[in-house]
Amino acid sequence: xxxxxNLLSLDGYSPETGWIxxxxxxxxxxxxxxxxxxxxxxxxxxHSKKARRVLSKYSNRERNRAGKHQLEIARVxxxxxxxxxxxxxxxxxxxxxxxxxxxxxxxxxxxGIAKILEGRLWEVKVVELDPYGSSxxxxxxxxxxxxxxxxxxxxxxxxxxxxxxxxxxxxNLYMRLTFxxxxxxxxxxxRVELRMEGASQKEWWDAVVxxxxxxxxxxxxxxxxxxxxxxxxxxxxxxxxxCYAYDRYANAYLRIPT
Numbered sequence: 001x002x003x004x005x006n007l008l009s010l011d012g013y014s015p016e017t018g019w020i021x022x023x024x025x026x027x028x029x030x031x032x033x034x035x036x037x038x039x040x041x042x043x044x045x046x047h048s049k050k051a052r053r054v055l056s057k058y059s060n061r062e063r064n065r066a067g068k069h070q071l072e073i074a075r076v077x078x079x080x081x082x083x084x085x086x087x088x089x090x091x092x093x094x095x096x097x098x099x100x101x102x103x104x105x106x107x108x109x110x111x112g113i114a115k116i117l118e119g120r121l122w123e124v125k126v127v128e129l130d131p132y133g134s135s136x137x138x139x140x141x142x143x144x145x146x147x148x149x150x151x152x153x154x155x156x157x158x159x160x161x162x163x164x165x166x167x168x169x170x171x172n173l174y175m176r177l178t179f180x181x182x183x184x185x186x187x188x189x190x191r192v193e194l195r196m197e198g199a200s201q202k203e204w205w206d207a208v209v210x211x212x213x214x215x216x217x218x219x220x221x222x223x224x225x226x227x228x229x230x231x232x233x234x235x236x237x238x239x240x241x242x243c244y245a246y247d248r249y250a251n252a253y254l255r256i257p258t
Contacts, residue, residue, distance in 0.1 A: 002085035002173035003077065004134065004166050005110045010073065011240075013170035014081065015212040018241035021166075022076060022253065026246040027069040027109055034062035035103070069246065070109050072253045074116040076244050085177035086114050088128035129176050130183060133192050139163075139171040140205040140231060142194075153235050159202065160228045162235040171209055175201075213238045 001014040010022040037058050044051040077084060089110050118126045135154070136145050143158030154161070154168040161168075180195040194201065213234060240258050247254045 001077075001081035001083070002129065002170055002177045003087070004169040004173060005087050005089060005108075006166055007108065009166065010077075010113075011164075011166040011170045012077070012080065013167065013174050015208050017080060018212045019164075019167050019170070019238065020080060020242045021240040021244070022073055023243065023245040023256075024069075024073065024109070027066060027073070030062060030065050030069065034058055066109060067112070068251075069253075070112045070116055072246075074113050076253050077113075077117060080242075083125045083127065083177070084117055085127045085129050085173050086110075086117070087131035087134070087173065089131060127177055129173050130181065130192055131173070132183070132190055134169040134172040134176075135165055137172055137192070139168050139175065139209070141202050159231060161231040162233065163231075163238070164235060167238070 001012050001017060001020075003010050003012045006024075008023070008025045008028055010024060012020040012022075038055055041051045041054050041058075045055045087110070114126065114128075133144065136148055137143070138145070138154070138156040138158060138161055140161045141156065141159040143156050145154060145156065148154070148165065152165055154163050154165045156162075175194055176192070182193050182195060184191055184193065196204070210230065214230070214237065243256050243258050244253045245256050246252075
């Protein structure tokens, strides 16, 4: 199973499980609340020992609470799959001139979750995947959408696919995990190519991915009047098959109704 890391969720995909989403908004709120508390005493920390102790207490509390959430999220991921494909994200290349955006990136817990999966939760096979273009490439035909601009819905100009952006990215990552990939440069622009050994990406998608999203068997392109008919309405029809969110009473991430 491959996982797409986002600021407020983790979206996973495999043909066996379909689309799975883990809501990480509670983890993000821990960092936000701690930041506000630290900021209220940070200016006094350079002049007051008491303020420095309070600042240290807030920092340790944030680290411990975030670590607990990271561990629980990693346990959910491990319970769902054996081999895990994760984005090889590097925060250094994601910072911009926006102070708010940079704060969000610096608070992210992607690396912490990956480290737990790699070393602390038994023997889980973790493969780090190049994330380049996972959100902008069409998982069905490979067409590149260069005008996403933060849109929630991926719209393909090649085959007409309309799909949740995070799900499209998770499917792309799953295909890279399954088939392997190469990276090359064309006209000074990086591109990631799947190693499908001559097989049709669109035919494989229609035979493997599409049934896992809509459930059961679907008509083939030859049996439909328009081979792209179904994929145009997938965004409205497809929802996560499994959703997990933090339950404060159980102090764990539990499955919730979709």
